Amino acid sequence: MFFYYLDLAWRSIKKTPFLSLLMVLAISIGIGITITTLNIYKMASINPAGERSSTLFAVQLLSQDVDTWQRINEQITYQDATNLLKSEVPVRQTAMFRTGLAVQTEDENFSPILEGVRVVEGDFFSMFAVPFLHGGTWSKQVDQEGGYKVVISEELNNKALGGGNNIGKTLMLNRKPYQVVGITKTWQPSPKYYDVNNGAFNDSEQIFVPFSLAPIEEFESWGNNNSWRHEDIRNYNDRLNSEMHWLQYWAELSSPAMQQEYQEWLGRYIEQQKALGRFKRPDAKGEISDVATWLTTNNVVPEDNKVLVGLSVLFLIVCLVNMLGLLLAKFLKRAPEVGVRRAIGASRMQIFSQHLVEVGLIGFCGGVFGLLWAWGALSLLASKFDLTESLSQLDQSMWFIAPVIAVSAAIIAGIYPAWRICSTNPSVYLKSQ
Amino acid sequence: MLSMKNISKVFKTDLVETHALRDFNLEVQEGEFVAVTGPSGSGKTTFLNIAGLLEGFTHGDFFLDGVNISNLSDNKSAAIRNEKIGFIFQGFNLIADLNLAENVEVPLRYRGFNAKERKVRVERALEQVGLAARMKHLPTQLSGGQQQRVAIARALAGEPRFLLADEPTGNLDSLMARQVMELLEDINKAGTTIIMVTHDAELARRAQRNIQIVDGQVCDFTMYQGEHGSVAQAASAPGKTAEIISVASAVAS
Numbered sequence: 001m002f003f004y005y006l007d008l009a010w011r012s013i014k015k016t017p018f019l020s021l022l023m024v025l026a027i028s029i030g031i032g033i034t035i036t037t038l039n040i041y042k043m044a045s046i047n048p049a050g051e052r053s054s055t056l057f058a059v060q061l062l063s064q065d066v067d068t069w070q071r072i073n074e075q076i077t078y079q080d081a082t083n084l085l086k087s088e089v090p091v092r093q094t095a096m097f098r099t100g101l102a103v104q105t106e107d108e109n110f111s112p113i114l115e116g117v118r119v120v121e122g123d124f125f126s127m128f129a130v131p132f133l134h135g136g137t138w139s140k141q142v143d144q145e146g147g148y149k150v151v152i153s154e155e156l157n158n159k160a161l162g163g164g165n166n167i168g169k170t171l172m173l174n175r176k177p178y179q180v181v182g183i184t185k186t187w188q189p190s191p192k193y194y195d196v197n198n199g200a201f202n203d204s205e206q207i208f209v210p211f212s213l214a215p216i217e218e219f220e221s222w223g224n225n226n227s228w229r230h231e232d233i234r235n236y237n238d239r240l241n242s243e244m245h246w247l248q249y250w251a252e253l254s255s256p257a258m259q260q261e262y263q264e265w266l267g268r269y270i271e272q273q274k275a276l277g278r279f280k281r282p283d284a285k286g287e288i289s290d291v292a293t294w295l296t297t298n299n300v301v302p303e304d305n306k307v308l309v310g311l312s313v314l315f316l317i318v319c320l321v322n323m324l325g326l327l328l329a330k331f332l333k334r335a336p337e338v339g340v341r342r343a344i345g346a347s348r349m350q351i352f353s354q355h356l357v358e359v360g361l362i363g364f365c366g367g368v369f370g371l372l373w374a375w376g377a378l379s380l381l382a383s384k385f386d387l388t389e390s391l392s393q394l395d396q397s398m399w400f401i402a403p404v405i406a407v408s409a410a411i412i413a414g415i416y417p418a419w420r421i422c423s424t425n426p427s428v429y430l431k432s433q
Numbered sequence: 434m435l436s437m438k439n440i441s442k443v444f445k446t447d448l449v450e451t452h453a454l455r456d457f458n459l460e461v462q463e464g465e466f467v468a469v470t471g472p473s474g475s476g477k478t479t480f481l482n483i484a485g486l487l488e489g490f491t492h493g494d495f496f497l498d499g500v501n502i503s504n505l506s507d508n509k510s511a512a513i514r515n516e517k518i519g520f521i522f523q524g525f526n527l528i529a530d531l532n533l534a535e536n537v538e539v540p541l542r543y544r545g546f547n548a549k550e551r552k553v554r555v556e557r558a559l560e561q562v563g564l565a566a567r568m569k570h571l572p573t574q575l576s577g578g579q580q581q582r583v584a585i586a587r588a589l590a591g592e593p594r595f596l597l598a599d600e601p602t603g604n605l606d607s608l609m610a611r612q613v614m615e616l617l618e619d620i621n622k623a624g625t626t627i628i629m630v631t632h633d634a635e636l637a638r639r640a641q642r643n644i645q646i647v648d649g650q651v652c653d654f655t656m657y658q659g660e661h662g663s664v665a666q667a668a669s670a671p672g673k674t675a676e677i678i679s680v681a682s683a684v685a686s
Contacts, residue, residue, distance in 0.1 A: 011530055346515075
């Protein structure tokens, strides 16, 4: 019977094209706005770490004195970072920060460009599952002793080195030669969870250099730097020895037992630092947060987004109320035909189903048009309001979600009109038709 | 086949109670052709609606083909309407958007017949009323008489046990009315029980039995002699029956 109802629904829509178009428009605008906000919310709240979410932990230390800011900072100091790197508890770990370097090649035609660079430990790539096109990360020895090695993205490889397997070739960074050891495939986790302080939805860096080079090359910090006390920082060495929080730190802890062990290790580390005159506050502590918790505590998805989704749903409801009125008018006009169908054997449930299928079809059309509205709205936001690409892409799941929401919402709106028409007394209309 | 005992139907509003039927008693045997007459507002249509399970009743007992109709669920009522009852209306009540074949097919859809079975039955029913060649035509492309024949085909397609006809010739000219009536008589001869509400005394005389409803009650009935009894035979009979027939004729005229 479903296909029979579908056929009747299509005939009915064709019979009243203007009214049907009004209903489709009403629901499609509601769906378009809802899907637009839902898409932004979804893209913003994706946990890009996937199954590694529960084994990757951001490490924080509550180290400042009591008479300054009270919250635990998202970043840590260089001296803490180098100390934490000595722990043997994590499977892998990395300190990191963002800097910027001038890129040159041996090709004289290539104009130098200034690129954002991430300074990391060699474990960074396996921890965050960065896919490689060619080569891989640098050796442990480079992490310990320093070495002019670089991992670049496929895009930069194409732009600066002409593409292909350029492992072993040289890239000039701030006029220093770095040997290319790895070329990554396009990698754009969104949100950029490993560093939410520097634009959680910004593009990921295209150049990665060893953390061990930081004190040698004195890489500037291109991120937030938080100091809780005045320090006379005159040179890079002062910065490294300061209490300035400017580094991100991540540890891979593969089991609850390992997490517990690392917490205990952090506790011992804090006691050790207290003995050395640091971490003076009584509640000094170390905290670890898995990726999901990290994204939540850092408000990566602003509350405004949730409010926006709520408002768009309210707008959808207004559209549905309009649709309900139109449906009621359309269905009740059809009461004589329904009377005939009831007389010749249709049950109330069959009439109800027939009309719900029609409503569902209108909802489906509204969903399809709504997707087009959403696609247009996201493109407009991207072009006119500088919405980042990661947020303005229509998520594939929306191709499924939009029609489902549209059909469900339309059916909810159609229940009352369908119930009204199936409840009418057929005998009233049989005589008068 | 149809048995109504002490049926009453009361329509209530805040201020008024209207007794459409009161202590209504009727027995219809299988294969009968019964004409129901009576003045306007006497309860003929209410009786037909109750007999066709389109309306409930307030009191009494109603058995249709041995099934107690009291308190039937909507699904069961619909199934009985679909399988056992065929409706023919004064206004034809064809669905304007559907062609003839699709109109005739509607009750078969609700019955759950497959496409092949539906096709066979639709063709057979339309052949029976002489419209097999116009299956793809829309109702608006037909004359009134043809539309009524399509309505009859729709009623027959499901092979019902009885037909309920509410003034089936009311919107037709005399020639077409006669053709439709002849068709109904043929259907009755084939074994289908027919109950026909009519204002037309001439048509009523062609039925085997004539029931007069006055003020919501069966006032009396006349059983005609032979296959097609005449008014003269009935009116010549002494007593109340003859009077009623005369009243009925007067009202109808």
